[in-house]
Amino acid sequence: MSYPPTPTPEEVLELFPPGTRLDDDGTLVVGGCRLDGLADRFGTPLIVVDERALRQRARSYLHAFRSRWQRCDVAFASKSFPSTAVQRVMAAEGLHLDVAGGGEILTALKAGADPARLLLHGNAKTDEEITMAVESGIGMVVIDNFDDIDRLERLVPSGRRQQCLVRVIPGLPAATHPSQATGHSRSKFGLLPADARAAIARLGRSSKLEMQGLHTHVGSQLLDVDQLAAAVAPLARLGTFDTYDLGGGLGMRYTYSEQAPTLDDYADAMVAQARALLPHGSRLIVEPGRSMVARNACTVYRVTTIKRGEVTHVAVDGGMGDNLEVSLTGQRFEATLVRRVGGGEMVTVVGRHCESGDELVDGVALRDPAVGDLLAVPVTGAYCYTMSNQYNGARRVPVVFARDGEAALVVRRDTWADLVARDVD
CATH class of the missing domain: 2.40.37.10 (Lyase, Ornithine Decarboxylase; Chain A, domain 1)
Incomplete structure (x- = not known):
């Protein structure tokens, strides 16, 4: 280069x-x-x-997706800049917050975010983090493995129901640094489709957990929107659900020689695949981090x-x-x-x-x-x-x-x- x-x-x-x-x-x-x-x-x-550019980017994200798919939420991936000031801006601009671990739960709540608008991620959630999430009233927990289900069923109080998404490994390569590729079949994040089906069935039998839909993520700093949009098909093959969280990963221009997709390019590609493969009227979620900040x-x-x-x-x-x-x-x-x-x-x-x-x-x-x-x-x-x-x-x-x-x-x-x-x- x-x-x-x-x-x-x-x-x-x-x-x-x-x-x-x-x-x-x-x-x-x-x-x-x-x-x-x-x-x-x-x-x-x-x-x-x-700050003005940050707020405008949040508004642009909401407009780009909601103008194409009415029932869509944008969840800021807090791990990209987990300061209370940034999280406060995102919450004020109408975004949900994606949090990964107890520390990001803490900063999101300190920032004044509505806990019902938080999504908890993590491939190795502890009892302490699950307890924090449940006691705080977090809206959605993303199931990454069967141990998550065990912990939630043990720690969610009787009479309560916790909404969940199941994270699916889409089995897709990503043209990015190996440390930022999350959608390949050997990824530590999520469940392969056969295991995802088993997790979905188990959630369906639970008295404490409410299966809302599916989540996936291909990787970070992807400069080809078709790679991101390809993750929709593996979710569609798993059935009809209320919610499909398509993750984030849109790449940004860092150098004079690079070209990066526009936000409209990204929204067009993702929504086109959603219209072709997902139930009309379902809820979409996207989780920008790097491309937001x-x-x-x-x-x-x-x-x-x-x-x-x-x-x-x-x-x-x-x-x-x-x-x-x-x-x-x-x-x-x-x-x-x-x-x-x-x-x-x-x-x-x-x-x-x-x-x-x-x-x-x-x-x-x-x-x-x-x-x-x-x-x-x-x-x-x-x-x-x-x-x-x-x-x-x-x-x-x-x-x-x-x-x-x-x-x-x-x-x-x-x-x-x-x-x-x-x-x-």
Whole structure:
């Protein structure tokens, strides 16, 4: 894959949240806020979310699917950005929330989400998580295995009925990183069709569990909508139900050279298959995560060191502590200097952590980089906050919402005291 050695400012802006612009002096402005001003106020590294763009994306998702299939719900996959501030926005915009585990139940409830609009996922749910879900009144539990059924039948109180979906392995390959492929026959998630039929039959006999329908998921960061739509047929073969949850997985554009499907492309493909194969009047659910939040945030760093040799290494004050996507999935990112956007010499942007694999961007054009410069990496809204960590004693990064020129801190930076707060002397 080749990358433009000297991207224009216009090409760079295409990767940032819609509405991002350059100020009169050429400085990046996101959500109406200059990134240099945010860095001075909140420090670096810093995740900046364009709140207006985030809300608009949620509304666009609802419109895209409900205008094509009236009885459709959009459930935000919280694991992609599980902060209460993001979950609160999604709930306020009318989305359901997909939660994976007790921690995401907790943050969703703290965000004020209606528990009846939560869907609990997980391939290894514990008694504690099932109990949290039941006591909280979670609307739907996705059955991933027969042990889920055992736990629910034991922990749901007598006289209560818990609505459930059965997760089905569609047996489909996914053109993505192996760690993001979930629909193949050896996946740890869900049940193969024969086992799914057995689970459906068992739920039908239960006095505590109410079978609502089926769930499936092919994988994440898929750039071919036909791969996503292919998951409808395996569900249709299992029978007629009230609800069909088609999962998420729509890929996003991360690089100058990539092309990604539009939201309309995705909705057209999914609904066309639903019309052809599923009962009219049934309820559809889609679960966007990455495609909801990825483009609507960027991360701002400060350059700390520059080494010139066979490769020019531009080192910043963050790295794999705030972006594990590069080392975990091989995801390619781009970068630009905040005050000199577009063009420049080819460098490798590296992080501060003691790992050779701590490279944020291998080969990107920066214009006259210098120590103290601010550097912005776009499309960091998905999974970067999720997987932030304290490796090498790094303090987890803050999150700021920017909107119409106003900025609000929604997640604070770790303090030094946070690093030892869990130690028992």
